[in-house]
Amino acid sequence: MANATPTTSPAGTQDAASLDDGALAASGRRVFEVERDGLAAVSARIDGQFSAACRAMLSCTGRIVCIGMGKSGHVARKIAATLASTGTPAFYVHPGEAGHGDLGMITDRDVVLALSYSGESDEILMLLPVLKRQGNTLIAMTGRPQSTLAREADLHLDVSVPAEACPLALAPTASTTASLAMGDALAVALLEARGFTSDDFARSHPAGALGRRLLLHIADVMHSGDEIPAVGPDATLGDALLEMSRKRLGMTAVVDADRRLLGLYTDGDLRRSLSDPATDVHGTRIEQLMTRTPVTIDADALAVEAAQLMETRKINALLVIDGERRVVGALNIHDLLRARVV
Template sequence: MAASPLSPDSLHDADLIASGRRVFEIERAELDRVGGRIGTEFAAACRLILGSRGRVVATGMGKSGHIARKIAATLASTGTPAFYVHPGEAGHGDLGMITADDVVLALSYSGESDEVLMLLPVLKRQGNPLIAMTGRPQSSLASAADIHLDVNVDHEACPLALAPTSSTTTSLAMGDALAVALLDARGFTADDFARSHPAGSLGRRLLLHITDVMHSGADLPSVREDASLSEALMEMSRKRLGMTAVVDAGGRLVGLFTDGDLRRALDTDLDVRTAGIAQVMTRAPRTIGADQLAVEAARMLEQYKINGLIVVDGEGRAVGALNIHDLLRAKVV
């Protein structure tokens, strides 16, 4: 007969906290134990994957399947083409997704999952190299594999030793270890990672360039250095960036006029109706190159406590402009 559940009011915070911390202690110890076993078999698995012309196909049932799916996703995002195949679906047609060039990574802590073992004869006939990740080196799956990665644990964190806890954690960590070792071996860079994550924040930070966010052409606020302050204000109003570039006859940047410059001018005795822009502009303003990353513009705005930048080419000509709102819309900041 099942025990009656305890009332939430009868539970003590200290007991709940102790229970949670105990899980971390047990799993940390098991991670250390499994990590200490990484050796030549792990290296062989890495070499097998690196030498493959195909992809890594991860498979597993139940909780092992969830871990296999995550390992495949991590491999794929770090430079090793990979995907997950459900072993049950594989027996009903999805085996056709696996080519002879692919390496199969099969997860089963017991090493006896029927759905996984059922695939082995077909995979062997097709010539697929098999890497098994189990907790039982003498299991059917481990014995059939070309390479076995041992993720055996002494203790599950579950006090009943029923729910996969430590074993799934060590399997996940072994998958991460594979992915990172392969990443290092391939010389995979942050730019490579960003290219496979263009919609993420890292992708935006590493792939988005100034040219992707700047205002250029007719949208670039710009006046000649002999323009009046009134003309500059009209240009700022039309382009709505809170600033305008001031350029010479060749289009080279000689100054910048911003809302802040206007406020400072109004605090003086200057007659704003007759003043020239050269009298109130900021000379030698901060600029940025069109080929630089948008994240560098964000860094400059923060470092120098400014709201906008003029973009210049190699000859110092003004070719664009951007402000903090452009970077916010692009989700760079």
């Protein structure tokens, strides 16, 4: 009979069931402590070099080109994305590919932000003569101020940390966190210096939920023209119900001859009206039943403001009015749901 093949596991790996919860949690907390200390150390070194780097980026007439190898490359990609989304045009170039043609993506108007914790990445150092000959401003982000990259750069941002969170001091952990934080610091400083606003941010994120919340206005989602349910003050309750049924917004505006708002009648008002025996569907005038001071909103308001107003006032529909209280639109919660504002 063939011998059974024993199951094996990576060297030193314990059975998951035998691991101590407290020890695992302690390891996790230690990482936060080490990385917190690393961030504190880097924060204390935000100085004139940082300010000079910001000025170089602000005066750049091209783009910020972020480069890095390995884990530094991942960080460089994220920094480029953060810069681009906060008003500073930027992109990532893989330094290995740059040596095989992608260097042509970098123009003489660009500022290069090079990340290498050791400051000795061969793929980056190989590019330095070309970048210098082209006249690019070079900002280095390293953990070794005496490294080749730091010495050759026009500006150096020191992201050295006291220790890595990895107990073997091999896997980049605290150092990559510090580099990410430095990139965020640059992006936010530039954002504030440019006067970048939430509207600017939304314009670069039109497909996301944030873009919808910041860019979509009431006028973009409201019903207008003949789609607005409206009756005059002399209309009967029956007339109002027919209008509500035709327009299917759960309400009708009550307006004068100039479309100025006099009141509002809703499905909720209907339930209350029908509970009163004195209500005559064909004889009671709507002005006797309407709400005379309804909640309204302006067409220039953001759609998210309508959602917040509905939630606060516990209502499901809104009339939209202009500066002279003319009814120019109507919307309900379903319109906001379809627009994915809520």
